[in-house]
Amino acid sequence: MKMRVRNHALYFIGILSYIVSLIPFFGINVIRALLLIPVIAYTLPILEYLQPKIMILKINYKDILLILLATMPYIFIKINIYIIIPMALLTVTFMFYFNKNTMWGNVLGTTFIVSLSLVWALFESNYFLIPDIYWILYIFTGALYVEYKIPYRRLNKSIVQASWVLSLIILTLISLNTPLLLVSLIEPSTRFLRPGEKLKSSKEIALLGRKGSRRDIIFVTLLILLSLLSLLHY
DSSP: OOOOOOOOOHHHHHHHHHHHHHHTTTSSSSSHHHHEEEEEHHHHHHHHHHHHHHTTTOOHHHHHHHHHHHHHGGSSSOOOGGGHHHHHHHHHHHHHHTTTOOHHHHHHHHHHHHHHHHHHHHTTOOOOOHHHHHHHHHHHHHHHHHHHHTTTTTOOHHHHHHHHHHHHHHHHHHHHSOOOGGGGHHHHHHHHHHHSSSSSSGHHHHHHHHHHHHHHHHHHHHHHHHHHHHHHHH
């Protein structure tokens, strides 16, 4: 199996998801957190290799072995209701690809990757999972936002807006004890509630991606700072 980096976005959100899984950086199992680094280092290339095959549902026995290799470390995780989230996202992703709905398959597939932050957090014995939920819902709506902006995608902006409104409701409810975290939602709200017009050309997609990456870093940085302030205050 030849590995070469094609999907830089996958590695980018994978690394950020690992960072999110560590928040608030204390009270976690440091040894397990360090053990995750090599695990993620081979998990992300495997996901990159399998992604185009999953999109067209052409998986052979070697690919199944790779899937087993990627999932093996997680058998040591204690059963938790939050595990349902990545499992459900992966199942729905397969369903969309099976039905030739690439757009929604891409959106849910991206969300599945960031939802691994929940799995990694539980592996690290980190049970402060609110930042992970923020991150998952932020990326889900962000993926919809990108799909809407692409000129040839038939996605109404109201879908992006509705997704973010629902996310705001969920995040407000889970943040009753950590209201400072809601500050991190200000910038995304201005973007997702007023997504503007579609891009005029496909050439602008790369610039949209670079801007989105910078905003993702800012969002994660705010999650870290606000989580620490919330827990110190609490």
